[in-house]
Amino acid sequence: EISVRDYQTCHRTVQLPGLVNIAAFVPGLVSRDSDDLQAVTKASIAAGFSMIRVMPVGKDGSISDLKSLKVAQQNGKRGAYCDFNLSITAASDNASQISNAAGEVGSLFIPFNHLSDNISKVAAVEAHFDAWPTHKPIITDARTTDLASILLLASLHNRRIHVTAVTTKNDIKLIALGKEKGLKVTCDVSIYALYLSQTDYPGCHFLPTAEDQAVLWEHLATIDVFSVGSLPYQLARFLNQPADVAVGIEDSLPLLLTSVAEGKLTVDDIITRLHDNPKEIFELHDQVGTTLEVEIDRPCVVAATSSWSPFAGKVLKAAILRVTFQDEAVCLDGSVLPVPPRGSDMSTHGALPPMVAISSPAV
Amino acid sequence: EISVRDYQTCHRTVQLPGLVNIAAFVPGLVSRDSDDLQAVTKASIAAGFSMIRVMPVGKDGSISDLKSLKVAQQNGKRGAYCDFNLSITAASDNASQISNAAGEVGSLFIPFNHLSDNISKVAAVEAHFDAWPTHKPIITDARTTDLASILLLASLHNRRIHVTAVTTKNDIKLIALGKEKGLKVTCDVSIYALYLSQTDYPGCHFLPTAEDQAVLWEHLATIDVFSVGSLPYQLARFLNQPADVAVGIEDSLPLLLTSVAEGKLTVDDIITRLHDNPKEIFELHDQVGTTLEVEIDRPCVVAATSSWSPFAGKVLKAAILRVTFQDEAVCLDGSVLPVPPRGSDMSTHGALPPMVAISSPAV
Ligand SMILES: [Zn+2]
Ligand SMILES: [Zn+2]
Ligand SMILES: [Zn+2]
Ligand SMILES: [Zn+2]
Ligand SMILES: [Zn+2]
Ligand SMILES: [Zn+2]
Ligand SMILES: [Zn+2]
Ligand SMILES: [Zn+2]
Numbered sequence: 001e002i003s004v005r006d007y008q009t010c011h012r013t014v015q016l017p018g019l020v021n022i023a024a025f026v027p028g029l030v031s032r033d034s035d036d037l038q039a040v041t042k043a044s045i046a047a048g049f050s051m052i053r054v055m056p057v058g059k060d061g062s063i064s065d066l067k068s069l070k071v072a073q074q075n076g077k078r079g080a081y082c083d084f085n086l087s088i089t090a091a092s093d094n095a096s097q098i099s100n101a102a103g104e105v106g107s108l109f110i111p112f113n114h115l116s117d118n119i120s121k122v123a124a125v126e127a128h129f130d131a132w133p134t135h136k137p138i139i140t141d142a143r144t145t146d147l148a149s150i151l152l153l154a155s156l157h158n159r160r161i162h163v164t165a166v167t168t169k170n171d172i173k174l175i176a177l178g179k180e181k182g183l184k185v186t187c188d189v190s191i192y193a194l195y196l197s198q199t200d201y202p203g204c205h206f207l208p209t210a211e212d213q214a215v216l217w218e219h220l221a222t223i224d225v226f227s228v229g230s231l232p233y234q235l236a237r238f239l240n241q242p243a244d245v246a247v248g249i250e251d252s253l254p255l256l257l258t259s260v261a262e263g264k265l266t267v268d269d270i271i272t273r274l275h276d277n278p279k280e281i282f283e284l285h286d287q288v289g290t291t292l293e294v295e296i297d298r299p300c301v302v303a304a305t306s307s308w309s310p311f312a313g314k315v316l317k318a319a320i321l322r323v324t325f326q327d328e329a330v331c332l333d334g335s336v337l338p339v340p341p342r343g344s345d346m347s348t349h350g351a352l353p354p355m356v357a358i359s360s361p362a363v
Numbered sequence: 364e365i366s367v368r369d370y371q372t373c374h375r376t377v378q379l380p381g382l383v384n385i386a387a388f389v390p391g392l393v394s395r396d397s398d399d400l401q402a403v404t405k406a407s408i409a410a411g412f413s414m415i416r417v418m419p420v421g422k423d424g425s426i427s428d429l430k431s432l433k434v435a436q437q438n439g440k441r442g443a444y445c446d447f448n449l450s451i452t453a454a455s456d457n458a459s460q461i462s463n464a465a466g467e468v469g470s471l472f473i474p475f476n477h478l479s480d481n482i483s484k485v486a487a488v489e490a491h492f493d494a495w496p497t498h499k500p501i502i503t504d505a506r507t508t509d510l511a512s513i514l515l516l517a518s519l520h521n522r523r524i525h526v527t528a529v530t531t532k533n534d535i536k537l538i539a540l541g542k543e544k545g546l547k548v549t550c551d552v553s554i555y556a557l558y559l560s561q562t563d564y565p566g567c568h569f570l571p572t573a574e575d576q577a578v579l580w581e582h583l584a585t586i587d588v589f590s591v592g593s594l595p596y597q598l599a600r601f602l603n604q605p606a607d608v609a610v611g612i613e614d615s616l617p618l619l620l621t622s623v624a625e626g627k628l629t630v631d632d633i634i635t636r637l638h639d640n641p642k643e644i645f646e647l648h649d650q651v652g653t654t655l656e657v658e659i660d661r662p663c664v665v666a667a668t669s670s671w672s673p674f675a676g677k678v679l680k681a682a683i684l685r686v687t688f689q690d691e692a693v694c695l696d697g698s699v700l701p702v703p704p705r706g707s708d709m710s711t712h713g714a715l716p717p718m719v720a721i722s723s724p725a726v
Contacts, residue, residue: 122508126536126537144484144485145484149515152518156544156546170485173489
């Protein structure tokens with residue numbers, strides 16, 4: 001669609017805080033000597049994400065015990081270009097083991113769809129709710145009745161729960177209903193799910209239908225966070241395209257800013273969902289001296305690089321001019337400058353429950 | 364097991380109120396000119412059940428619209444030997460239609476396992492919660508994550524929900540947890556499920572495992588109601604035995620009273636779960652002049668009649684001496700007397716919401 005805005009020559013330059021990708025997918029996270037974590041942090045900082053939460057998903061990306069956690073920590077020491085934290089994944093039988101790792105990870109991920117058998121799902125999740133420290137975040141990818149199920153358990157245990165990568169109208173409506181009734185539930189939607197649907201890629205069931213996507217946009221107020229997630233990687237695999245570990249990261253902010261240019265989102269909508277809410281929900285550290293400068297309304301053709309993108313050749317109406325990390329410019333006009341990796345593993349931030357302040361006696 | 368009690372010669376005669384089977388299975392309920400409802404009421408009154416709630420389940424037993432309701436009502440007019448009421452069954456698409464029938468049935472049954480597709484389950488159940496009158500009972504056979512799912516929806520809508528025919532340790536534990544946390548949930552267990560397990564009938568997955576059964580007994584305090592249900596009929600079909608419509612009804616009370624004789628239950632446990640709680644949960648009418656006299660500790664061999672029973676030839680330690688319905692003896696020593704059928708369709712009892720009393724102004 002061509003709007004009158006396309007003919008404007010005035011571009012807005014806006015400063016944003018460093019952004020958070022709450023669901024970064026790192027394929028080789030727990031493979032020994034993998035460079036994937038470094039590659040993902042490099043693509044992230046160039047795209048404006050100064051903090052990523054690495055989700056423990058996929059065959060070689062899943063941290064489920066202390067051994068795989070150690071490998072991921074070692075890979076993190078190879079040098080990261082932005083800050084990151086690690087999460088641990090729940091299995092049917094590891095509730096007691098992973099509570100030992102609680103102090104060394106940012107959150108517990110309950111991949112509801114991959115818990116072994118249907119019979120034990122409720123019992124397994126129940127065991128995790130009982131074993132995981134109450135102050136630490138829990139995140140899940142549960143869908144439909146599984147989603148309702150985990151929301152009930154969270155409600156019965158008075159726990160906060162974050163639902164990641166919501167794609168359907170029924171799930172977003174259930175979350176909206178839950179919020180309305182006082183459940184402590186938050187959620188994110190993958191940015192690709194806001195811009196690509198099964199109409200674009202028939203048979204691609206992990207994308208929303210066009211109807212689902214319309215309902216997601218209608219429920220913007222229910223969506224706490226935008227994420228990159230593993231959806232871009234899944235799409236590349238589905239289409240037999242080279243599944244670069246950085247796929248989807250670069251497109252994310254320009255896609256959202258294009259919606260700002262088109263009047264569908266505000267800059268505040270983005271800051272809320274890529275900085276403020278992620279920090280609050282996942283109790284993330286402050287990133288001092290970390291900002292980005294973006295230009296909105298500047299038509300920019302998505303380059304066809306070695307990293308495949310479904311948007312290659314399309315015009316987006318935004319560009320990232322500069323990324324500043326820890327008071328140093330690390331990226332100019334989309335190119336990463338030759339700076340050493342300065343990111344840290346922030347997994348232990350917030351590991352301890354908040355201290356109860358002891359009030360001094362009144363004098 | 365042989366206990367010292369087997370050698371006692373002193374039998375206790377106890378008077379009970381007329382019992383309620385909250386989940387009666389009537390195979391041909393909505394088949395035109397079927398005698399099944401009459402046959403089930405006759406077997407019920409002989410077995411001490413003066414009121415049955417007919418569950419709308421099975422191929423020819425399911426009331427899902429006004430047309431099938433009319434057929435069932437007609438079959439009820441052929442003469443019933445005890446009181447009964449009818450319920451209507453929820454489908455994926457009949458939420459708006461069945462609310463029209465609300466005034467003519469005792470409750471809404473949500474057969475969660477048979478709702479068409481997984482995707483629409485939550486949305487379909489949500490639609491029923493919104494459409495069904497708030498004062499009328501809702502009953503479901505949901506299991507595992509579906510159970511958790513429907514409990515969440517009930518909780519979000521502040522609705523009471525009754526879970527029928529619980530068979531597994533995980534489900535009874537979830538219900539116990541829900542009750543502990545204040546959910547308005549009640550449940551029943553099929554009497555057969557308390558006495559038969561997959562150890563007795565390998566491969567019979569609708570029976571509890573021996574472990575499940577032990578946990579059900581441990582959670583007696585969580586079980587609000589004992590029911591007959593469709594389990595006896597399912598078992599007969601599974602074993603290729605003649606599936607008489609009355610299967611399981613006659614055994615029910617003697618099985619429970621045998622547990623009284625063995626010290627595993629009290630008479631009060633039975634009255635609570637077959638009279639008091641059913642009346643309260645399903646807002647049933649009072650049955651004046653309706654009682655039964657039973658003898659506990661009298662060894663009685665279960666006769667091998669035309670109606671198949673898995674207990675045929677076994678010794679139960681109880682007998683029903685007399686059933687009085689509406690001040691008339693209708694059954695003596697297990698035989699139905701030649702009395703006309705006096706039962707009524709009580710479906711409209713409690714159809715209207717409770718009246719709000721208007722207080723007179725203080726003088
Ligand atoms: Zn410009
Ligand atoms: Zn618990
Ligand atoms: Zn902090
Ligand atoms: Zn910040
Ligand atoms: Zn006697
Ligand atoms: Zn509703
Ligand atoms: Zn009444
Ligand atoms: Zn009574």
